[in-house]
Amino acid sequence: MNKTIADIAQMAGVSKSTVSRFLNGGSVSLDTKRKIEKVVKATGYVPNTFAQSLKAKRTNIIGTVVPRLDSFATSHTLMGIDEELRSQHYQMLISNTSQDVKREIEAIYEFARQKISGIILLAAQITDDHLTAIQDISIPVLLVGQQHEQIHSLIHDDYRAGYDIGAYVLSQGHREIAYVGVTERDVAVGVQRKEGFRQAVRDALPAGCYTDEEMRAAGYDIRYYETGFKMSDARIAASAILDQFKPSLMVCATDNIALGVINAAYSKGITIPSDLSVTGFGGYDITEVIHPALTTVQYPYMEAGRVAAQNIVRLVEHKTVEPVTVMDYSLIERESVDKR
Structure with a gap:
């Protein structure tokens, strides 16, 4: 009993x-x-937390809104959140929105109706509708993975990570590079990583090189492409890229994209890394066991989840939290990048 x-x-x-x-x-x-x-x-x-919520003005439940569950980054962030919340006698309630912004807004209001204490929001973008909902509910909200001046945020240092991966591949002698990114609606992954990489390229160029022609004259051919987050989308995009461009290296905005690129390369008889080098972002477990192992930027997703949980609890308890918390990362050099 x-x-x-x-x-x-x-x-x-x-x-x-x-x-x-x-x-x-x-x-x-x-x-x-x-x-x-x-x-x-x-x-x-x-x-019985739900039964408690019927009596209490404030529950010990933290609502977590996620765009998708089939993601290494999301699942590991959630594990860190859950572990830390449990240690502080809070529970987590998850709402999966399947990358539907309308469902994200609905989830925010629904959590408020359930009298949860706070919300952790893993969103690809913040719209005016998000801001209106957050203002309406008057409940502490923490944004994870993106940054907004009106919301307490926890982010990975995507710009600096993009810069470091750019500086690294250039130091290995690569000059013909395809950068495979995602939609710029996702500011962290689609903008910050790409802009950090782009700045590393600018800093490596001889003075006065600004246009594509001037860059090519200096021996640099850097091209930018866009695909989806799914491995299958990346495989199709990479196949099309390789039909028109023969880069020595492809920098991929996520590890999933990198895995799609590797699959497309092998289907065309292109060997990694002697024919084509590849890098990613994320540090997913699988990148360590594939052959060749993937050079990537490793983000501490579980630790980010734990810190996010600590921050939302502090906000719920009316304690001070920095407006922006920035997590660190590690550049992991493996076998998927060859010297040129």
């Missing part, structure tokens, strides 16, 4: 109201907290 609050109170030797206050994040003495935590751990007690 599942334990009740009354059972936990009796076993811990405290009142039901004290247990309820503890479960709802209220103030209890350190000694009492330890007693209750010991009983909760021993019994495996899980509070």
